[in-house]
Amino acid sequence: MDEASLYLSATTMAAWGPRGQPLTLRCDPSRAKTSFYGTLDLKTGHELVTQVDTMNAEATAGHLNTLLTTYPDVPILLFWDRAPWHRGAEIRAVLEANPRLELLVFPTAAPDLNPQEHVWKARRRAVSHNHTERRLPGLAERFKTHLTSTSFHSSFLDRYGWYLVCPEST
Numbered sequence: 001m002d003e004a005s006l007y008l009s010a011t012t013m014a015a016w017g018p019r020g021q022p023l024t025l026r027c028d029p030s031r032a033k034t035s036f037y038g039t040l041d042l043k044t045g046h047e048l049v050t051q052v053d054t055m056n057a058e059a060t061a062g063h064l065n066t067l068l069t070t071y072p073d074v075p076i077l078l079f080w081d082r083a084p085w086h087r088g089a090e091i092r093a094v095l096e097a098n099p100r101l102e103l104l105v106f107p108t109a110a111p112d113l114n115p116q117e118h119v120w121k122a123r124r125r126a127v128s129h130n131h132t133e134r135r136l137p138g139l140a141e142r143f144k145t146h147l148t149s150t151s152f153h154s155s156f157l158d159r160y161g162w163y164l165v166c167p168e169s170t
Contacts, residue, residue, distance in 0.1 A: 006140055008032045034136060035052050035054065038120070045154070048070055057090040060085045065094060068101060075101075078103050079104050080105060081111070
């Protein structure tokens, strides 16, 4: 699980333009943004997404409850980072009420370990880099639709020997 913010202002990856002519890219001067919680099912590649205005412990608890509802009656091992909105009374309440939800916390400053970070990178490249969308809700809808309609297969479980340690989970 991880979080990402989406801004209306496009980021430039690469752009083609006529030789000898200046390239003009539209830039939105506002800092309009929306945020997403994303949880990647490492077995299926399915993405669970929640869109929020603000990332905080209350929003995180809401996404955790959505996760628990989406995957009822199965144990869940959730990998996440040390973001400040992963702490607080709301989070403790969800964890205490749901012992089937266990956490594995990544080390500080280790985004490359988190498979969800790779999902964000791929989706930004596909949707929000070099975009021409003029309204944030339209861009956010395209971003969310792309996340939920595309499978993202990760080598995380194979790379870290998960199936050797837990062969019954294959």
